[in-house]
């Protein structure tokens with residue numbers, strides 16, 4: 021549960037610090053930081069990022085702390101998370 025008085029923290033995205041408001045998903049933190057796309061399609065190399073925002077489209081996949089790709093729109097950011105994109 022998120023307390024309104026929790027202190028913001030940072031995650032890193034491809035080595036770059038990104039601020040996070042407690043309770044934000046990784047996808048929301050990226051969007052708030054102005055990062056709108058972070059991967060490309062296999063065919064055509066078209067940019068992808070948040071699209072549905074509710075876990076349906078899989079356009080927002082990211083790797084966090086070396087785990088298999090996860091949907092950024094569903095994954096709550098945690099202090100120190102290391103996000104890598106493709």
Ligand code: FES
Pocket residue numbers: 069070071072073074075076077078079080081091092093094
């Ligand atoms: S934006 Fe569609 S699954 Fe995350």
